[in-house]
Amino acid sequence: MKYTAIVLAAGKGSRMNSTVSKQYMMLEGKPVLAYSLEAFENSRIDEIILVTGRGEEEYVKRDIVDAYGIRKVTHIIAGGKERYHSVYEGLKAASGSDYVLIHDGARPFVTEGLIHRTMEAVTKKQACVVGMPVKDTIKIADENGIVCSTPDRSRVWMVQTPQAFAYELVYHAYTEMVARQDCSITDDAMAVEQICKTPVVLVEGSYRNIKITTPEDMLIAAAFVRSEK
Ligand code: CTP
Ligand code: MG
Secondary structure (H helix, E strand, C coil), rough: CEEEEEECCCCCCCHHHCCCCCCEEECEEEEEHHHHHHHHHHCCCCCEEEECCCHHHHHHHHHHHHHCCCCCEEEECCCCHHHHHHHHHHHHHHCCCCCEEEECCCCCCCCCHHHHHHHHHHHCCCCEEEEEEECCCEEEEEECCCCCCCCCCCHEEEEEEEEEEEHHHHHHHHHHHHHHCCCCCHHHHHHHCCCCCCCEEEECCCCCCCCCCCHHHHHHHHHHHHCCC
């Protein structure tokens, strides 16, 4: 069985307000993207497909992939305008894989253990996403900011990545989604849920597996790195 990781690093990071895209920012002396690439490199994943911004391919190969000795990277390809376009480019390059694990390059704290749990779950269930129960109470509001309802917290999860699927299943879902130009689908599991009607299983992640999104996330991330040293 062939397991491929698609690592997404083609975003602009607009919420970070920095000149360098967040996936390339230095986190305690190492680029954010290098952390997750090292985890996949040291895992039982067979190959890594890296999706970057157009024109960034050479920089990423030299300063990150080669500089940190990531040998499992077989393709470095340009992504697209929206995240789902980047995923679709990655999926096309992953043909011949049995299973794909789609991961945000902006999540440096994925571990080998979590990668292996995700690989086991997808082999059994065909579609799974890593997530954690929410800590805060969530409210659903109307367009005027008036609370309509409060979902039962024990059933609300925040989803992380990796999100993992049988290749044919997710490839079919994305081909349909791109054909429909359906931008309302914001994550990979949604495409599979809505287009394939396949049940998507939650895999327990970690509260450390944060996505670097806004400047304060870099402070939290630096504290995590220091605590592991
Ligand atoms: N991503 C991508 N291609 C895009 C958009 C996002 O590969 N067109 C990637 C990002 O690089 C990131 C992951 O998807 O690793 C999660 O997206 P997000 O946190 O939204 O990153 P950005 O889109 O870069 O940030 P923002 O939404 O603040 O602009
Ligand atoms: Mg985004």
